[in-house]
Amino acid sequence: MNINNIHNVYFIGIGGIGMSALARYFVANGKIVAGYDKTKTDITEALVDLGVKVHFEDSVNNITAPFLNAETTLVIYTPAVPKDHKELNFFKNNNYEVLKRSTVLGEITKNTFCLAVAGTHGKTTTTSILGHLLYQSNVEVTAFLGGISENYNSNFILNGTKVTVVEADEFDRSFLTLSPDMACITSMDADHLDIYGEADELKKSFVEFSKKIKPNGKLFVKSGLPIKGITYGIEDDSDYSVQNIKIINGSYEFDVKTPTQTLHNFKFNLPGRHNLSNALIALAMSVEYGIPQQQLATALASYKGVKRRFTYQIKTEDLVFIDDYAHHPEEINAVHQAVREMYPNKKVLAIFQPHLFSRTRDFADDFAKSLSQFDDILLLDIYPARELPISGINSEWLLTKIKNNNKKLIQKSELISSIKQSNAQVILTIGAGDIGEEVKHIKQALSVAS
Known part of the structure; x- marks a missing residue:
């Protein structure tokens, strides 16, 4: 996939949370974007406001110029689309480049410094915290989020292309298309058994993902998971650990123990120990990337959360x-x-x-x-x-x-x-x-x- 040769990008399932973030990416890069989705939502309306043409009837008649040119059009689809989808089959039968969302994400992030967040729970919140910390620290970052950030009212953060932050989604083994410089695994509880059959197969997939990290890259794992890496946890002896937790006016205040020192005076406004754990791993990855403590503390205190996450x-x-x-x-x-x-x-x-x-x-x-x-x-x-x-x-x-x-x-x-x-x-x-x-x-x- 050579993005420079692509002028038009057509999405099948454009209203999906991951798909719409990619659509925003291509709009930001000056491409002509259009697509199909089953239902009208706030997400599709927001894309229309950006100039994206979205329709809701699966009909080949909706594919109009300039998307009738196979040489300059990339087609991206989600695995949730049925195999008998008329538009999808038109593109497949007419020599278009037709790729899954995960493949495109892998291509986009390949030549960047990529930070990937994997795990059966906590991906979206962790990714959005990490994207926020880097953006607020003036890193040249593009972040693809699996939810709508309250800070940016979007599932896409853009401040340059040197660094990418992505969710590494285990559904249909999508995350195996990535090759991150840094990655974390937040959890490995059984899920998606319709895809994997049994929990052990899911665990094997996470092990396979852990091997996708670039040479000299870093893998962070929640303490207790059966994969080796830099560990993190709450009030334990992990490499990165939250310590001295207080709840003041509904917010957490705490310190972070790193492998070399203790960083003081962090404030985080989201409730729940699971969210505190998500904040910790986002901080740990940011520290390893090289962001100073004071910038991180200021950025974390201003984090507002993700829509539909508490x-x-x-x-x-x-x-x-x-x-x-x-x-x-x-x-x-x-x-x-x-x-x-x-x-x-x-x-x-x-x-x-x-x-x-x-x-x-x-x-x-x-x-x-x-x-x-x-x-x-x-x-x-x-x-x-x-x-x-x-x-x-x-x-x-x-x-x-x-x-x-x-x-x-x-x-x-x-x-x-x-x-x-x-x-x-x-x-x-x-x-x-x-x-x-x-x-x-x-x-x-x-x-x-x-």
């Missing part, structure tokens, strides 16, 4: 409404820990939309255990995403496994009335499906009610 929608004395993307039992446990740490004496209502039939089947008992910890639970139907239904796997079945009497299966149309019937002081919406589209309606209803 995002406060309402925060008053009487009512707190938080929205989170958690879609794995361990992620739900992390949200629970954060809520209980910040609001120890308040009643908590969790509204959960399971994501994928296969994931619900594979982790049903763990989902039930993690959800049972909340005071009240409202469960929505499973969001299918790319999957067809699996016989016997549904939210009714999952509800029977939850050991908590204050549980209820509801439809989306019953959401607001069910929430209003609760006397919970902390309300959580959790899940990676279209529950995120309901957040603004819930916020509006609760704001009117209060």
